Amino acid sequence: MASITKRGDYQYQAIIRRKGYPKQCATFESYEDAERWALDIESKMLQRVFTDRSELERTTLGELLDRYQNAVVVNNIGARQELSRVKRWKAHPLALRTLDTLRAVDFSQYRDARLKEVGPNTVRLELALISAMFNYARKNWSIPVENPIEGIRGPKIPGGRERRLRGDEEVRLLEAASEARSNPVQLKAAIQLAIETGLREGRLASLRWDQVDLEAEDEEVIWVLTKAESHKQRWRPVPLTEKAVEVLKGLPRDESGFVFGQAFPTVQALGSAFRRARDRAGLENFRFHDLRHEAASRMAPIMAGGTLAKIMTWDTLELTMRYYNPTARELVAAVRGKRTAP
Numbered sequence: 001m002a003s004i005t006k007r008g009d010y011q012y013q014a015i016i017r018r019k020g021y022p023k024q025c026a027t028f029e030s031y032e033d034a035e036r037w038a039l040d041i042e043s044k045m046l047q048r049v050f051t052d053r054s055e056l057e058r059t060t061l062g063e064l065l066d067r068y069q070n071a072v073v074v075n076n077i078g079a080r081q082e083l084s085r086v087k088r089w090k091a092h093p094l095a096l097r098t099l100d101t102l103r104a105v106d107f108s109q110y111r112d113a114r115l116k117e118v119g120p121n122t123v124r125l126e127l128a129l130i131s132a133m134f135n136y137a138r139k140n141w142s143i144p145v146e147n148p149i150e151g152i153r154g155p156k157i158p159g160g161r162e163r164r165l166r167g168d169e170e171v172r173l174l175e176a177a178s179e180a181r182s183n184p185v186q187l188k189a190a191i192q193l194a195i196e197t198g199l200r201e202g203r204l205a206s207l208r209w210d211q212v213d214l215e216a217e218d219e220e221v222i223w224v225l226t227k228a229e230s231h232k233q234r235w236r237p238v239p240l241t242e243k244a245v246e247v248l249k250g251l252p253r254d255e256s257g258f259v260f261g262q263a264f265p266t267v268q269a270l271g272s273a274f275r276r277a278r279d280r281a282g283l284e285n286f287r288f289h290d291l292r293h294e295a296a297s298r299m300a301p302i303m304a305g306g307t308l309a310k311i312m313t314w315d316t317l318e319l320t321m322r323y324y325n326p327t328a329r330e331l332v333a334a335v336r337g338k339r340t341a342p
Contacts, residue, residue: 002038004031014038022054055143061102062095064143068133075233080202080267085129099143104151111155120155127154162325163290164297169283170195176281180273183263187273189247190260191291196244197222198295198312201274201288202267207259212248213237220245226313236313296323301334 002016007027014034016024024041028034065086073082089095094106107127114123131149138145165173177188190204199207203224211223221237240248254261264270274288292312299308305320312323326334 002035002042004034004038006031016041018042024054056100056145057098059099059143060095061097061099062090064099064133064137064145065090065095067141068136072133072136081125082129085126088126089130099145102148104148107148108152111152115155120157123155124157127152160322161287161290161293163286164294164325164327165195165286165290169281169286172281173277173283176277177274179280180277183260183273186251186260186263187270187277189251190264190270191274191277192247193244194288194291195295195298196241196247197238198292198299199224199238200292201270205260205264205267205270208257209253209259210257212259214240214245214248224313236310238313239311293323293325296320297325297330300324300326301330 002014004012004014007013010029011027012029012031012034013025013027014037016038026034026037028037069083069086073079073086076082092110094102094110097106107130111123111127114126127149131147134145134147134149137143138147174188174191177191178184180187190201193199193204194201199222207222213223214220220240222240223235224238225233226236248259251259252261256262260270264273271288278286296308296312299311300320303311305317308320308324309315309317312319314320
């Protein structure tokens with residue numbers, strides 16, 4: 001049975017102690033409200049449908065973000081980007097709210113306000129982080145938190161990028177890289193490897209020689225760590241073209257163990273060097289990640305979609321359609337059974 005104690009004017013404290021459940025305590029302005037609450041809680045306990053919400057009431061969104069960051073985010077492949085999103089969320093007023101007070105409308109308002117500042121994909125990724133955190137907390141830490149992100153409409157994402165190298169842009173880009181004031185050899189090689197393998201700039205900047213296997217002829221690969229839908233990380237081989245092997249063998253080696261040595265200590269350093277070369281080459285609206293589209297689009301006509309997905313380390317075939325951006329000339333060549341030169 002619950003005990004209800006008057007603690008002062010308009011203040012009644014109800015306490016429930018029942019074997020097998022943590023103590024439940026709440027304060028109300030009237031005896032009737034306290035009694036009604038106690039009867040409801042005890043009824044749920046009897047039916048074994050009671051959920052202890054005390055952890056939700058004492059844990060803030062910011063505290064849950066800290067726990068998720070230390071347990072999950074730091075071990076993710078895209079940790080740098082996700083840590084930046086965690087930092088952004090922790091600076092928002094919602095981070096001060098306890099989990100039991102958060103509603104879907106709070107995050108839809110965040111979405112609408114944020115869309116006035118950044119692009120829809122940025123907002124999508126920020127909401128995806130929170131959604132993943134709520135799901136992880138419920139499944140792995142037994143925190144009875146609902147996922148409010150599932151109840152809101154995501155930001156409308158415009159059609160995927162289809163920008164590829166056109167005309168003599170590849171030649172101009174590589175020439176501009178060769179003229180860089182610092183690390184021209186490494187910059188040109190990074191661009192060439194991105195085109196030949198489809199590797200992202202983050203993977204290239206952090207690539208180590210012990211991930212590169214050039215020993216056995218016709219079995220040359222780069223091993224990359226990926227995360228499958230099961231959220232388990234595993235090593236996957238990225239096959240190397242003859243051009244990619246040539247580029248790698250032409251790179252100097254130092255004691256750092258990194259393929260690009262000290263040239264690009266961070267992904268930001270590689271990104272900045274690329275953008276300077278791109279601007280010198282006069283390429284408009286072109287990003288490093290567009291080289292991944294270029295690689296996929298060159299490979300797609302000569303192999304099955306499943307093979308392309310394996311090479312690009314995708315877990316679903318849907319991404320094949322997103323990254324395969326053929327030109328009209330390539331489509332004509334495909335129906336005529338020809339292979340076009342890049």
